[in-house]
Amino acid sequence: MMASVALTDDGDGLELWVAGKRRLTDRTGGSSTSTGLRFAFYGRTSTVRHQDRTTSQGWQREAAELLVAGRGTIVGSFFDAGCSRRVQWKGRRQAARLLDLVADGGVDAIVVGEYERAFSGTQFQSMYGWFARHGVQVWLPETDGPVDLGDPDHRALLSLLGAQSQREVLRARHRVLAAMHNQAAQQGRYLGGRPPYGYRLVDAGRHPNQDQAHWGRRLQQLAPDPVTAPHVVWMFAERLAGRSRSRIARELNARGVPCPSKVDPGRNRHRTGGAWTLRTVAVILANPRYTGRQVWGRRPTTPDSSRSPAVSRDLAHPALVSEEDFLAAQQVRSARTAQDGAIRRYALAGLVRCGVCARRMDSHWVHDRPGYRCRHGHSSARQPATGRPKTIYLREDHLIDRIAAHFGDLDDHDARDHARARVVAAELRATGAIVVCDSEGVTRVSECGFSSYGGRAPKTNASLK
Known part of the structure; x- marks a missing residue:
């Protein structure tokens, strides 16, 4: 005769059968009565894109409930999603609400499902005193109950957990950045973000990771946008012809060419302007991805990052400008047109800095x-400040004379020889050097190589007096 199990409305019968007919004293992990401590549960997940919030919150809550079973009841739940562990509790939305509840005396203890989900580094030690002053305990699964920093074993354990949590973050960051650097340099892979103006995203085939491919993810790559790519080609051509970036921006606005924020407003929600600006043109003209190479990591991810940018060995997408033209465009210094139509050229534009205030000196005819x-x-739009140093005026030919005489191989040229000025300026730009001047003239050249000057390279910050 078959034994039967009666199923109740809440499914107790099936649960008893799965559990081997052993009824738990409390299926929820809390006390079957209202006695004991009042606990507030806290949990966190760092991302919502790659982690399921419901699943993550569920297993953390379950671990917390098992810890406090028979000792109290969880009366409140606080869960931060999409928040890094490095953010202090006051900067987390749900954690800040929990702190307010603690200050109001609404709970007796806080319980978490895993130390790394709640704390990082020395966060716990810095907050433990605040919790203690409010008479609130902190329960961790790692300590199997409330933490007591008066216990040397607990202090050692918390130090280890904090270091481990910090190490996990640093190791994950290093691995991710190293992998992305390799993918960009060795594979030329597009790693996300907004496509540059002039390009659009197209399908690049199956994802090489089998798990990612199984879930339907595919690679993408850049392809010229038939609408905007011609404008990028025109911008580089104008720059190579000596046009200034501001003039290019004015021409684009006059022709009614839509700027990046108008072409792709969905990816440029942070942009409010509807016109071309000098800055927009400058960013486009300085983007090396228009050469067809994939470039990643031009901006450091951390203040102390020493990783060099990744440039793909091979072309990763169709180029809109050749590498030679791109590099030439970076060296263009636009000629200035005077009111009489004459073009005024400054060989050392952008290379001369003031030794008094460290500002870049203006080109001045x-x-x-x-x-x-x-x-x-100082500017003519405001009154001169009291005690302002006297304005410094320097002639370009005098600067060229001092620099050339210092290196000794060009001082037999005519001081008005424009070819010599171009040679000196080219050497300064090639070595990344700047000329520092005061009212007496050139004082030093900083970060300079000058390898072509007779093989005699001066040291950094070489004096020219």
């Missing part, structure tokens, strides 16, 4: 010759 000046931050 005076007495029919190029020169440079520094007004130390």
Whole structure:
């Protein structure tokens, strides 16, 4: 004769059968009565894109319930989703609400499902005193109950857990960044983000990771946008012709060419302007991905990051400009047109800095010759500040003379020889050097190699006096 199990409305019969007919004293992990401590549960998940919030919250809550079973009841639940463990509790939305509840005396203890989900580094030690002052215990599965920092074993354990949590973050970051660097350099893979103006995203085939491919993820790559790519080609051509970036921006606005925020508003929700600006043009002209190479990591991910940018060995997508033209465009210094239509050229534009205030000196045409000046931050739109240093004026030919004479191989040239000025300027730019000047003239050249000057390279910050 078959034994039968009666099923109740809440499924107790099936649960008893699965559990081997052993009824748990409390299926929820809390006390069957209202006696004991009042617990507040706290949990966290760092992402919502790659982690299921319901699953993550469920297993953390279950671990907390098993810990406090028979000792009290969880009366409140606080769960932060999409929040890094490195964020302090006051900066987390749900954790901040929990702190307010503790301050109001609404709970007796806090319980978490896993230390790393709640704390990182020395966060626990810095908050333990605050919890203790409010008479609130902190329960961890790792200590099998409330934490007592007066216990040397608990102090050692908490130090170890904090270091382990910090190490986990650093190790994960290092692995991810190293993998992305390799994918960009060795495979030329597109790693996400907004496509540059002039490109659109197209399908690049099956994802090489089998698990990712099983879930339907596919690779993407950049392809020229038939609408915007011609504008990028035109911008580089204009720059190579010597046009200024501001002039290019004015021409684009005059022709009614839509700017990036208008072309792709969905990916540019942070942009409010509807017109081309000098900055927008400058960013496009300085983006090396228009050469067809995949470039990643141009901006450091951390303040102390020393990892060099990744540039793909091979072309990863169709180029809109050749590498030669791109590099040439970076060296263009636009000629200035005077009111009489004459073009004024400054060989050392952007290379001269003031030794008094450290500002870059302005190109300044005076007495029919190029020169440079520094007004130390003053402009004609406001009154001169009291005690402001005297404006410095320097002639370009005098600067060229001092630099060339210092290296000894060009001082036999005519001081008005424009070819010599171009050679000196080219050497400064090639070595990443700057000329520092004061009212007396050139004082030093900083971070300079000058390898082509007779093989005699001056040291960094070489004095020119």
